Amino acid sequence: MFECLILGDSTGVGAGQAINRRYAQQCDVQAVERATAAQILTWRKTGKDYGACVFAMGSNDPAGAALVTKLTKIRTSLCFRRVIWLLPYARPQAYTVSSVAARFGDETVDLNRFETRDRIHPRNYSQVASVLLR
Template structure:
């Protein structure tokens, strides 16, 4: 099972992976700050690949490093990858936490963006992950609803959690 945790950049990446036929459990919400995941996220047993995309929505949060550390300590995955936000300060924090665990980091700053929050094209993020379909994904999996488009922030605040 693959798992994606985070904010709108997590949702955009989940959509890009789904377009390739790669289904993931998603614990993400547009506008989600890192503290929200600390309060609500519990890693499922058996997660293989995990993507953590947090920090874009709280670049000045003094608790960002602590929040990311808590989320990472709760993450039970054989391969954990991080998305570092475009904003330099949280990107450094994400990179430091990831490196302390030996996790790879995708620097969103290396991917073109119109708003310096979201990539112009999430397919580039998905391609950088190099996730492929695996036999461990259940054949009867059906998302309960379509994932929202993360291209633009909206005032609608909605949680999207898919599980197997």
């Protein structure tokens, strides 16, 4: 059976809800509003072997070396065959997240391509789900 995980902050919550409305095999969602990379590092691992994972994090952290270190720890602590990172709207954080994704050869989806009201959350998460489920 294919297993998937959505891990992260409020953009992960929204993406997870939109994916699970459209996807027959429900993805596990471990995401909460305002989650930081440091908080995510403390979350209990599920013990499942996920075929795919969407990482939605970085929006609530300052960009820079400390964020790279935390994201790298998260990425190396979870083994997935396919990882897709949602790049935050804030460009400094997006560049930081993108650098970690590139290091591991992971895919990225830039939230900046989706309409937003607050420069943090997409206006329509079903559009994000459509891109992620391709």
